[in-house]
Amino acid sequence: MSKTKTHEVLQSPAFQKLVKNRWSISLTFTFLMLFVYIGFLMVVAYQKETLKMPIGDSLNLAIIVGLGIIIFSWLITGVYVYWANNYYDAAVKEIKKDL
Template sequence: MKPLSSSPHELLASPAFKKLVKQRWSVSLVLTFTMLLVYFGFLLTVAFNKQALATKIGDYTTLAIPVGLGIILFAWVLTGIYVFWANSRYDKSVEELKNKLS
């Protein structure tokens, strides 16, 4: 791959930069829609099947409590996936592009 000149405009117009931006948006959108699917699934369950979440699983606890905690933990997992991806791939690609600019 040929080195870029020192112009930031050339970097922004380069195919490598456009590919990197597209990749970041793709990962972000997949994770966002996954979280929205889980969250709205929970909301639709609350709206249309309250009895399922009202099922007792102990003396004082209903199924809604662990399901809600699971949704929160799922959001943390998705955040961890994004951080792992960003640290292992995205940051390296950004550094490569920055080095070409220098």
């Protein structure tokens, strides 16, 4: 691959958009995950009583939230994989055609 060609691809709007989209999704998801986890720790630290609230006959808010975070972690990685497989990879394929 010649130097100019590399330069062209790197400067192309398609490539720049790819990188920008990738990091806006990644960083948004990262902050979401940090927010959920640290938020949970803060609720545990300052709002213990709220978490004791019963839900239904035998459950309480703490159990739902705790197990919910585990499921959330898995879902959010799933959403990322779905996005990357369908949108990111397609864009990469498109850009690679020009190489």
